Amino acid sequence: MNKGIHGIDRKKLIAKIAVFATLASLFIFVFLPSFFLISFTFTKWPDVYTEVFANPFIGDTNWIEIQKHLALSLRLAFFAVMLDLLFGIPLAYLLARKKFWGKGFLEDLITFTLVIPTSGFGFATVLTWTTTSGLGYLIGRGIVDIDFLIPLINVPFMMLIVHIALTFPYIVRTLQAKLEDLEPVFEQASRTLGAFPLTTFRKIVFPLTLPAIFSGGVLAFARSLGETGATMVVSSIYTTAPIAVIRWVSQFKFGSASFLGCLLIVVASAVILPVEFVLQKRGGPTFRFFSIRRIEKKILKTEKFVSRRLSRIKDVISLIFILLIVILPIIIVLNSVALSWSHDPDTGRVEGSVLYQLFGPSNYFASLLKATMVSFASAFVATYVATCIAIPTVFLIERHRLGRFIRSMLRIPLIVPTSALGLSILLLWGPGGLKLVNPGVWLIVLTHIVFSVPVVVEPIIATFEGSEIPMFEGAARTLGATPYNTMETISLPLLKRGILTGFILSFTRSLGETGATFLVMGSDVTIPPLVVNMVEALAIPAALFASTYLIALSFVLLLVFRMVTKR
Amino acid sequence: MPDVKMLNVTKTFDKGRIVAVDHVDLFVHDKEYLTLLGPSGCGKTTTLRMVAGLVEPDEGEIYIGEGRVSGLPPEDRDIGYVFQQYALFPHMDVWDNVTYGPLVKGWNEKKSEGIGREMLELVRLYERTDAFPRELSGGMQQRIALARALAAGAKLLLLDEPLGALDAKIRNELRYELRKLVKDLELTAIHVTHDQGEAMAISDRIAVMRKGKILQVGTPQELYMKPQHLFVAHFIGESNFLEGYVSKVTKKETVIELRGGLMVRTLDKTHKEDDKVVIAVRPEVLTIEKGKKEGVNSLFGQVEKFRFEGTNTRCEIRFENGDSAVVVRPALMTEWLDVGEKVTVSFPVEKSFVFPYPKRGLREELTLE
DSSP, rough: HHHHHHHHHHHHHHHHHHHHHHHHHIIHHHHHHHHHHHHHHTTTTHHHHHHHHHTTTTHHHHHHHHHHHHHHHHHHHHHHHHHHHHHHHHHHHHHHHHOTEEEEEEEHHHHHHHHHHHHHHHHHHHHHSSSSTTTTGGGGSSSSTOOOOOOTTTHHHHHHHHHHHHHHHHHHHHHHHHHHHTHHHHHHHHHTTTOOOOHHHHIIIIHOOOOHHHHHHHHHEEEHOOOHHHHHHHHHHHHOOHHHHHHHHTTTTTHHHHHHHHHHHHHHHHHHHHHHHHHSSSTOOOOOOTOHHHHHHHHHHHHHHHHHHHHHHHHHHHHHIIIIIHHHHHHHHHHHHHHHHOTTTTTGGGGGGGHHHSTTTOHHHHHHHHHHHHHHHHHHHHHHHHHHHHHHHHHHHSTTTHHHHHHHHHHHHHHSHHHHHHHHHHHTSSSSTTTOOOHHHHHHHHHHHHHHHHHHHHHHHHHHTTTTTHHHHHHHTTTTOOHHIIIIIIIIHHHHHHHHHHHHHHHHHHOOHHHHHHHHTTTTTOOHHHHHHHHHTTHHHHHHHHHHHHHHHHHHHHHHHHHHHOO | OOOOOEEEEEEEEETTTTEEEEEEEEEETOOOOEEEEOOOTTHHHHHHHHHHHSSSSSSEEEEEEEOOOOOOOGGOOOOEETTTTOOOOSSSSSHHTHHHHHHHTTTHHHHHHEEEEEEHHHHTTTGTTTTTTTGHHHHHHHHHHHHHHTTOSSSSSEEEETTTOHHHHHHHHHHHHHHHHHHHHOEEEEESSHHHHHHHHHEEEEEEEEEEEEEEOOOOHHHHOOOOOOHHHSSOOEEEEEEEEEEOOSOOEEEEEGGGGOOEEEEEOOOOOTTTTEEEEEEGGOOESSSOOTTEEEEEEEEOOOOOOOOOOEEEETTSSSOOOEEEEEGGGGGOOHHHHHEEEEEOOGGEEEEEEOOOOOHHHHOOO
């Protein structure tokens, strides 16, 4: 009897320790770095204040700069998300509801821009729009100048294009998943009651998928706000907030950098968390203001016209959109590499060739090889550690009373712009703070763990909630399995697919991360910053090769991702 | 005048590998209540969905009233469609659901409110206009779905297993309500179900389908009294099947030899001597007597099972030749029989159906798959 009671006590103790260890690692590796920048700014407020608002030499110039950069970032993110919605919603609808030849390929292309390290893709986009190697070939000069500012909205064209390409998959994928879950019977019912396809979309599909559209929009917004790799490549004379953070850190202006980083975190949270909160409530908001009769009739007429005349056009537009912003840049990079492989295609000089730059005096091939090693090593270690933290975290989220709270807290590392995160890590573990780790591979790993944990957690939760694990666990327990047995033989095997998906998503994200890595890498350069450096050093053939290399790498990752996620 | 005509309609799925509907011809009269009846996977729902325009046929033509509707989207066919899972819009309350059709058709407010109210009163749920679908029971939801389909003003009502998701008792109540409504409003209705009891109770005519083909169309009585197909005899009501050969054909009757040399007389006129045939006899036309009695169409056997089922008794008999048959008699008019007891089973000459022996075997022919 005594033994029995002892046994229970020991089990409880082990459970307590497990919960504590999970919470502690979450706190140390994930939450602390996310929030440290804010506390740092508060504790160093006098210094920060002096540097930002009352610099003895330049006054509040830094503050004015901060406002300018932040405003650009917000405008950019806003318009990118708006255009994402415009093109993404029809595309998601097309993918979810229609069967057509090449659909699998189209889906792969959309995943592709999620996995590609963005700096390489940014370079491909620049090539496509601003040079004669790209679309400019048709008119003999670049379609736009790299610093072309779109009038009225004051957003640089190149930045907008690149941000759309990198963020629209978030909308398409979340909405597509939701649409595939939504029984087509509602749409059919609406059609049989006399509603045109577009009316059906407005009154039935849109309200029912609004939560998915919102959460896709939130992810896209966050990604745009924090995007660094591609943005640096296309930035020209413009500076977004994340770029400013990196630039100021390299100039040792920590006060301005950390203040801007803080603002980024606060703004991202202020925009995103309320939306998330509303969405957490069942059903989401319903819109009734469309129901005004007189306008309604006019809308119906337009919808009838559009449904009748333009139904194919929206599909065609979606496809042209993909062609322009995803396929074309890839083709153009590949073509340019081929053209300048052994000599410069314009001047014929060997010095301007890919081969010369790779193996010549500057020996970019060696740097690329080294960067690959660093990238893979740090991505693997970070993802591995993150997965080890994520698995118990999922069980904590599903079983513990703190679960919901932890889940919403885990949204924060995802929305903190990575350059702010890098700065935070630098000031926490690095030479600026506890002096535990110097910039280099290990600091990269610590940084990547922060956003990798939530990236791994999400697919595992999705698998958990989709597979009735509690039922199977219950069955195992009634057959005499201990909790540990159950975990080992039932829960983990059932979660395998989710864990693998999370691992790969996190690995690719880590491989492509630029903003934070720039600040914490020291001399251990990873591939994406290397591409940025090549572009800034105007080593164009080398950048071309590196971009091709990244694209090839992404295709391999995509293939692995497909193998894992296909049922 | 919404009569519905389907001419040579075919639909395949999976690049032609699955033939869902196979060259079907069907005519539904104006104001008729027609049921498509068949086991699951027989193509009845696909047929209905083609009438609605939710699925386009590969071949053939469909007419609603005078107009050819092939290629027309569902919203232009002027139909009401009731789905098995109700498909009430979850984000709208009852009122918005019911007035959805009038709204999207751009009718004026007075007219749509009038018809919405009328239809909700018709299904006796006017007091629940503010409720959301999830707050209503299955039966209520299906009545709202019906009101919604009717409110759109269509004269052709298409019902896809509308009672399939409901409890048995509610299902029985609602089927009469449904028929009354259709008749009162003078609608044409096409109803899909796999429940033969429901089909018999509700329909003017029934079309029995199997494997994408319509086997027989007729009133419930016709299908029961004069099944023209082995499968129809099996699927509508119940039948005992006995295999045999035609041994003699006379002007008056056909004599069939069963296994073991047992002779049975029928009024069948369609077969010639030596044809292999199957005789179908309803369990409820068989009479049963204790002991061995001689007579026309009398077969001797032993009681294998005897069950009391409330209204009826059900008795399984094994004949001398090894064949077996089920006899169903009203419980109040039946003697209690013991297992193993010797009995005589007989049936009137005019109460049997004779079918040619199916090429792919009897068991295969009767399978519901």
